[in-house]
Amino acid sequence: MAYSVEGGRLRSEQSFIRVASDRFLTAADVAREVENMFPTEEGSLRSVWGPAPWNPDWGTGGAPPSADTPDSQTTPETYGEMHGIWHGTIDGRDILLVHTGGEIWEFEGWDRQWRVIFRSFDGLTPVPRMWAPVSDPGEEAVAPTQFTRVPNGVIITPCRGRSLFYDGRRPGYFGFTEIPGAPTPLGPMSSRETPDMTAVDAGINSTNYAVDALAGRNTKMHRIFHNGRIGDTGDLGAWTEGLDSAGSGATVTEGGIVSGDLLPSEYAYAVQLIDFWGNLSPMSGLSNAVWMQRQPALGYTSGGGGAGVPVAVEKVKKQFLVTGLPTGDRDYANVLGRIILRSKNRITNGPTMYEVPLDSANAPTGTFATVPDNSSEIFPDNIPDEWLAREATDVAPMPEFRHACMAMGVLWVADGGRLQHSIPGRWGTIAARSTIYPDPSGSRITGLSQVANGLLVFTERSTFLVVQADDGRGFKVIPLSKQVGCIAPSSIQSTPGGLTIWLGREGFYAYDGAGITMISGDISYQWHSWNKGRLIMSNAVVDVRTGEYRCWVPIEGSRIPNRCYIYDGTGWRWRTDVNSKASCVKDDHTGYVLVAGQHGTTNGVWVQDHETQYYDPISEVSRSSKVDTSWILNETMGKDSVKTVYLWLVETGDGSTNSSGQLQVKVYRDWRETVIDTFTVELYPTDDADSVSFWGTATLGADDTRWRRRRPYWAKVDVHLPSCEVFKLQLVGPDGWEFLGMAFDRIPQDERMVQ
Amino acid sequence: MAWKLPVQIPRNAWTLDPDLVNRNFWAYIDEVGQLNAHNFASGLWQSDREQIAQGAGMRVAQVYASLNPLYNSTHSRGATTGVWELPSGSGWQVPRPAGGTFETTMYTEHEGFFWVFFQVQYSSGLSSAQNHWPGFRVAVEVDGQVLEGQMMGGGDVSNDFTLSPQHDVTVRGVGAVPGHHSSPGVTREHWAPMVSAVHFAAPGTHRIRGVVSTVVPGPTKYITNGELTVFFFPKGRRL
Numbered sequence: 003m004a005y006s007v008e009g010g011r012l013r014s015e016q017s018f019i020r021v022a023s024d025r026f027l028t029a030a031d032v033a034r035e036v037e038n039m040f041p042t043e044e045g046s047l048r049s050v051w052g053p054a055p056w057n058p059d060w061g062t063g064g065a066p067p068s069a070d071t072p073d074s075q076t077t078p079e080t081y082g083e084m085h086g087i088w089h090g091t092i093d094g095r096d097i098l099l100v101h102t103g104g105e106i107w108e109f110e111g112w113d114r115q116w117r118v119i120f121r122s123f124d125g126l127t128p129v130p131r132m133w134a135p136v137s138d139p140g141e142e143a144v145a146p147t148q149f150t151r152v153p154n155g156v157i158i159t160p161c162r163g164r165s166l167f168y169d170g171r172r173p174g175y176f177g178f179t180e181i182p183g184a185p186t187p188l189g190p191m192s193s194r195e196t197p198d199m200t201a202v203d204a205g206i207n208s209t210n211y212a213v214d215a216l217a218g219r220n221t222k223m224h225r226i227f228h229n230g231r232i233g234d235t236g237d238l239g240a241w242t243e244g245l246d247s248a249g250s251g252a253t254v255t256e257g258g259i260v261s262g263d264l265l266p267s268e269y270a271y272a273v274q275l276i277d278f279w280g281n282l283s284p285m286s287g288l289s290n291a292v293w294m295q296r297q298p299a300l301g302y303t304s305g306g307g308g309a310g311v312p313v314a315v316e317k318v319k320k321q322f323l324v325t326g327l328p329t330g331d332r333d334y335a336n337v338l339g340r341i342i343l344r345s346k347n348r349i350t351n352g353p354t355m356y357e358v359p360l361d362s363a364n365a366p367t368g369t370f371a372t373v374p375d376n377s378s379e380i381f382p383d384n385i386p387d388e389w390l391a392r393e394a395t396d397v398a399p400m401p402e403f404r405h406a407c408m409a410m411g412v413l414w415v416a417d418g419g420r421l422q423h424s425i426p427g428r429w430g431t432i433a434a435r436s437t438i439y440p441d442p443s444g445s446r447i448t449g450l451s452q453v454a455n456g457l458l459v460f461t462e463r464s465t466f467l468v469v470q471a472d473d474g475r476g477f478k479v480i481p482l483s484k485q486v487g488c489i490a491p492s493s494i495q496s497t498p499g500g501l502t503i504w505l506g507r508e509g510f511y512a513y514d515g516a517g518i519t520m521i522s523g524d525i526s527y528q529w530h531s532w533n534k535g536r537l538i539m540s541n542a543v544v545d546v547r548t549g550e551y552r553c554w555v556p557i558e559g560s561r562i563p564n565r566c567y568i569y570d571g572t573g574w575r576w577r578t579d580v581n582s583k584a585s586c587v588k589d590d591h592t593g594y595v596l597v598a599g600q601h602g603t604t605n606g607v608w609v610q611d612h613e614t615q616y617y618d619p620i621s622e623v624s625r626s627s628k629v630d631t632s633w634i635l636n637e638t639m640g641k642d643s644v645k646t647v648y649l650w651l652v653e654t655g656d657g658s659t660n661s662s663g664q665l666q667v668k669v670y671r672d673w674r675e676t677v678i679d680t681f682t683v684e685l686y687p688t689d690d691a692d693s694v695s696f697w698g699t700a701t702l703g704a705d706d707t708r709w710r711r712r713r714p715y716w717a718k719v720d721v722h723l724p725s726c727e728v729f730k731l732q733l734v735g736p737d738g739w740e741f742l743g744m745a746f747d748r749i750p751q752d753e754r755m756v757q
Numbered sequence: 758m759a760w761k762l763p764v765q766i767p768r769n770a771w772t773l774d775p776d777l778v779n780r781n782f783w784a785y786i787d788e789v790g791q792l793n794a795h796n797f798a799s800g801l802w803q804s805d806r807e808q809i810a811q812g813a814g815m816r817v818a819q820v821y822a823s824l825n826p827l828y829n830s831t832h833s834r835g836a837t838t839g840v841w842e843l844p845s846g847s848g849w850q851v852p853r854p855a856g857g858t859f860e861t862t863m864y865t866e867h868e869g870f871f872w873v874f875f876q877v878q879y880s881s882g883l884s885s886a887q888n889h890w891p892g893f894r895v896a897v898e899v900d901g902q903v904l905e906g907q908m909m910g911g912g913d914v915s916n917d918f919t920l921s922p923q924h925d926v927t928v929r930g931v932g933a934v935p936g937h938h939s940s941p942g943v944t945r946e947h948w949a950p951m952v953s954a955v956h957f958a959a960p961g962t963h964r965i966r967g968v969v970s971t972v973v974p975g976p977t978k979y980i981t982n983g984e985l986t987v988f989f990f991p992k993g994r995r996l
Contacts, residue, residue, distance in 0.1 A: 051765045111795020234950050408795060591791055594762070612762040612784075655771035661769060686772060698769030709775045 003030045003637065011645060018743040019629055020047065021573025024527030027469040028632045032524075035630035036575040039609065039741070041548060046652050046714075048629030048740040051619075053580045056596065056607035057114060058616035081605040083140050084583040084598035085160065086147025092155055092588060095170035099156070100598050101147040101584070104138035105130070106158060106166065119173050120166055129281070132173040137162045140217055141561050143536040146492045146584035146598075150406040152413055152429040154279055157406055163626065164402055167430065169279065174336040177400030177430035178275060179284035182328035185342070187271045187383070189292035189322045190214075206297040207264070207320070215317040216301050230319035231386035233294055234347050246446070260310035261299045264319065265347075268293040270381075272343040272355055273328055274397070276371050281430030284397045285343060285355065292322055329376050339371025343394045346387040358383060396434035398422065405491055407450035409457035410470060410477070416447035421459060421468070425476070440466040440479045449491035453502055454515055460488035462507065466516060483518050486511055492541035492584065498549045499571060505540050505553060514690035525567065525574045531557045539563050543585045546593030547611075554582035554599075562600060577593040578625055580608045591712040616660040620737050629741055633673060633728040640751035641725035648747075649717045651732070652684035652740035656696050665739055668732040669721050677732075679721065685739055687715035716744055725751065819986045820861055840979040843893055849903055849968040852877055852980040859967035859985035870956050870990045875898045875967030876951035877983030893978060897954040898966045904954045957987050958989065 005012040017031040020041060039047035082103025089098045098109040099119070107116035118130040125638075137160040144161035149155075155169035157176050167176040176565070190212035194205030207214075215229040269292045275283035299318035301311050318446065330337030331608035342358040345351065358372045373381055394518075401422065403415035412433075413424040421438045425431045440447070445461035455484040456469035465482040472478070486506050488494060493505035502513045509522035540563050542553035550570050554563035564581045565572060582599040595610040613619065613725060636642045649667070657663015665683040686694065693708065700707040723729050733741060763781040771777075816912075838859050841854040859875060875897050896903045967985040971978075 054762050073761060096795055109795070591787065592761075609762055612764055613766045614762055615766055618766075653772055655768070657770055695773040696769075697767045697771045700773050707773065709773050711776055712772050712774045737768060 003634075008747065011749055013747050014745045016650065016743045016745045017631075018045075019289045019741070020575075021524070021570065021604065022575060022630075023524035023573065023632070025524065026633065027635070028524075030632060030634055032573065033629055033631050034633075035628065037630075038577045038579060038625055038627035039575060039629060040234075040577075041550075041570065042740070044652075045346055046742045047629065048652075049613065049735060049738055050577050050579050051737070052612050053597065053601055053608035053610050053619055054612045054614040055601075055617050056609055057109070057116070058614050067321065081607070083138065084600075084605055084607075085139065086149060086158075086584045087586050087596055087598035087607060088149030088151075088158075089586055089588045089590075089596065090151055090155060090156060095169050096590070097156070097168070098588075098596075099149065099158070099168070100596070101136070101160060102605070103160070104136045106136055106168075108168075111551075115502055119168060132166075133417045134173070134175065135163050136160060136166075143538055145404070145490065145538050146541050148405060148491060150408070150413070152408060154429070157413075157429075159404060159406060161404075165400075165406070167279070168479050172278060172336065174278065174330075177281050177432065178277070178330075178397075179400050179402070181284045181399060182275055182286040182330075183326070184287040184289045185271050185273050185324050185328065185727040186326040187269070187289050187292045187322050187324045189269070190294055190320060192295050207294050211323050213321045213323075214319060216299070216313065229314075229316040229317075230321045230427050231384045232269070232322060233267045233319040234350060234387070235262050235299075235315045235319065236265050237262050262315035262318075263299065264294060264297040264315075266294065266296050266349060267347040269322070270345045270348065270353075270355075271324055272394070274341040274343060274394070275328070275330045275337050276339050276341055277330070277336050277430070279430060280370075280428050281306065282341070282395055282397045282425075282428060283330075284399050285394055286328060288355075289324075291348075294320060306603050319386075321382055324381040324383050325377050327373065327381060329379075332376060337376040339374040341394075342372040342381060342383070344383065344385070344390065346390055351387070355394040357392045357394055358385050359389055359392075395425065395431070397425075398432040398436070400430060400432055405447060405450045407452055407457060409450075409452040409566055411469075414457055414468075416450055416459070418446055419444040419461070421447060438468070438477065438479060440468065449494050449504065450487040451494040451496070451502055451504070453496070453513065456499070458482075458494075458502060458513060460491075460494075460504070462487040462489055463511075482513070484519050486520075489537050490540035491538075493553050495542045495544045495553075496552055497544050497551055497571070501551075501571075503542070503551045503553075503569065505537060505542075505555065507534075507537075510553070510567070521569060522567075522574065528557070533557060533560060536561065536563075539583065541582055541585050543587050543595050545595055545610075546587060552577075552585075552595070554585065554597075579619070580610065626734055627737075627739065628732060628734040630732045631730045631744070633730050634746075635728055636726070637750070639695075641727060642745055642748045642750050643725060644721055644723040645750045646747045647719045647721050647731060648745045649683060649719060650714060650742040650744060651683070651685065651717055652714050652742060653687060653694070653712045654736075654738045654740060658687055663736050665717075665736075666732075666734040667719050667721075668734070669723065669729065670731045670732065671723050671726040673728060678723070681719045681721070683717045683719060684734070687713070690715070712740070721746075761787070819984065820857065820859055840890075840981050843969060843978045843980065845971050845973055847970065849896070849898065849970045851966050852969055852983065854980045854982055857982070859983060859986060860964070861988070862962060862964045863984065863987065864962050865958050865960055865989060868960055869958050871899070871956045871963070871965065872953065872988040872990065873899070873956065873965055873967075874951070874986040874988075875983070877967070877969065878981050893969050893971045895952050895967075895969050897952055897956075898968045899954075899956050900963055900965075903968060904956065976980045 004015045007013070014030070018037065019031050019033045022033045022036040036047065038050045040050045042048050047741055060352050082105070084100065084102050086101035087099070090096065100107050100116070104122055105118050106120040108119050110117050118128050119130055120134045120136050121130040122135045123133040123190065126286040139161050144162075148159040149156050150159065155167055158166040158168065163464050164179060165176040167174050190207035191210040192206050193209045213230065242451035271289040273286045295319055299313050299315045301313040301317065308471065324342060327340055327342075343355040344358050345353060345355055360372060401415060401417040401420070403417040405416040407414050411426050415422055415432070419439050419441055421440055422432050425433050425438045440459045441461050443505045445458060445464065448462050449460040453467070453602050459466040459468055464484050464487050467480040467482050468477050469480060470477060488504045490505045494502065498500045500514060503521065504511055508527055509520055512519050512521045536556040540553055540555045542551060544551055548570065550568050552566050552568050554566045556563045557565045560581070561584060564578065566577045566582065568576060580597050580599055580601050582597045584598040586596050588594040588596060594612065597608045597610060599605070601608050601619065647667070649665070651665070657662065663685065665685055667681040667683055668677045669679045669681070694710050694719060695707045731744070735741070761784055765777060765781070767777055778877050841852045844850070851858055871879070875895065877895065898904065965987055967983065969980070
């Protein structure tokens, strides 16, 4: 610290304290504690204000939200234990969601109330938009409910159970967790092992679901089909010889008709469900095979008997019937249709499955589902192999994941130590064979975060970066640290400066795109007071206005994160205005920091750094706002005398009528936490008192009422600390006080030092 | 979501600082241009879009007077407390039954259209056996100008008698319908002429009134109650 000589005293340079450190020896502009102080645009620290209840009691004011159910239009609701909060805009709709108790609520500003979107079935009112299991962990030490924004909605992942989905209009489950049942296709069977050329149908492919266009057959084929279309055909083969031997006189080209044989064929079916948002279910198991014997294209006269007449080979092709089509949950699965999958003739084409298009010659592909409903159970299939152009999408069941994150064009979900990703554009459809285990030891994944160059994947003790593979066709895992991990998934946030910050077991870490750095060394002493068993509940936001990283951590035995640590890129402060179970920043022009938690002991949604005339936060829950300076060293290693402290403040008001309206200056010395003396300082320049007016006493329009911007001023405190090694000040102010900096005068023990 | 909250509420004994007041105002002004469904109370918006040519509208004013329909068990008619008697031949006037009035002033930031709806109920004191076409004129007045095209009724006593008073309004939102008020026990002697008008609204302040007048003396008529409602449709913007 630099000093100047002022009348035999050494006057320190000004200390502009903004951040704090636990360490004994720090720079003079680093405090030991900066609590409940907000950095203003003018460069000062002002005591924090708020919070405001998001939906205050507009009628009576003052009282926190209190009512029974979220269906009342006149009284705010009683919030249960808060577990999650999210705000965003989906398709132009402005959506605010909270997870409270065992319910997911959506805010409806037009009624100044919340509406229940999801709740576990209990048959009670208010009836939610969808009955769905929603976990209520109460006060358990679990991670806050994770909300993951995808382009068409938001995924809601409570601490346990299946994830839910909401697009602002329609609630549903997210993705398909189950594999649908296989269908039962019907096709022809042969009544004879060897053909009887004198029989009506030769006994080949003649029974069961034997539907073709051969004359004399009892076809059930719809007229628009004309012919069957399924089956491979070839030249007349052995059967021709049989016909010849039977004296039928049939020839391959008799009458100019190109005839031939239906070749041996075998087919299999499967089904995929598709939901409202385009998500696909896994493919069902393969059905029983439908097979056809080799069969000549012979028509028979009505009534049967006699030899067959060669006919166009198309007429021997078949139609199949797919029965037992599985349906999805008809209430909430939002199943819009079923995609029927079929092989081509497996004898010649192998087992690849294809999507069966709608029976439309004009649009054989491109339709969203073969069966665009969730109710029909049969489908007559007359789609030829050559229309099967789109291979089936290979899909894995949606796991019961705990973490999700959009990165590199797909959605990533983590379940235990397993990481999987979606198909691009189908965020609720997990690509088969997309599984990655980033940590070969199988450690449970504790968080995901998108960064500029990929996806950060955390376990408790390791960190990995998933990036595009070099060939661009997959992904690869790069280990970043085998020691540093993340312990609280909701603590991960990225700052405007490009840092990704999170809470690990030992403190806060940051990733800047190159490496991982511990950034909380200055507050590591407080680590001892952290409630380690509940660190998973920690949650963070980045304030839009200040760019600060704010993370609530449970300390000193608290069951709820109760201290909000603030990192501004250079150092740390903290605030205690609200306890947070979950937090978010409003994704709109307001940028409000919303906290789902408690003010005092009142559950609710709270808006930081705002107030409303319907709720007085200070009278509801008292708090102190203070700056506790570091121990200021005597650099001469002697015992200097500290004479005067100059406090640079911004005027707040006339608190002389109220003792809490003045700044308390407590003085400590020589490393002992004992208050040596306490001074009070007026929070306005007393020598300039006539030039300002005060709320509560000023009269509107009066000559002596003046509107003035609050101005900085010096306040001098004569502390008179003789012969001290070190000293410090604790400045505790009332609501609204504002601090700029400080300086002090001291007289060295050895006067010669002055010379 | 434009859900506005002040920044900080001033405390007594604080310095009278304009910044604090300004910031609280800015928190509200900041919402201009960002308003959406969450900012408007349910019921404020007309959801029956089929009835509204431009797809949506905001009811910006509704003034009404309400008095029990003018009748009793003997069907006697006449002045009772609160009714407003039409002065004969007095020109356009705003009825004031039961202390109510049908007048409102509003400000529009952008140009658009008003849809004004005005109806009054009256008793003519005539035989209950006859259908009554109002023997006075009813109209909407905007900024001091009576919208003649929307006027209905007549100034002649003969207009009190008509056998087919019902008019079909084929153009939505424009025209007039004399309606039969169906309040308890009322049969024919209480009628509610209604007029509506669609009127261009330039940015600025507008005074909108529902007015009535008689031209020639006729049977005494009493206005008992009525309603003036104004919807505003911002031009070219679908809300």
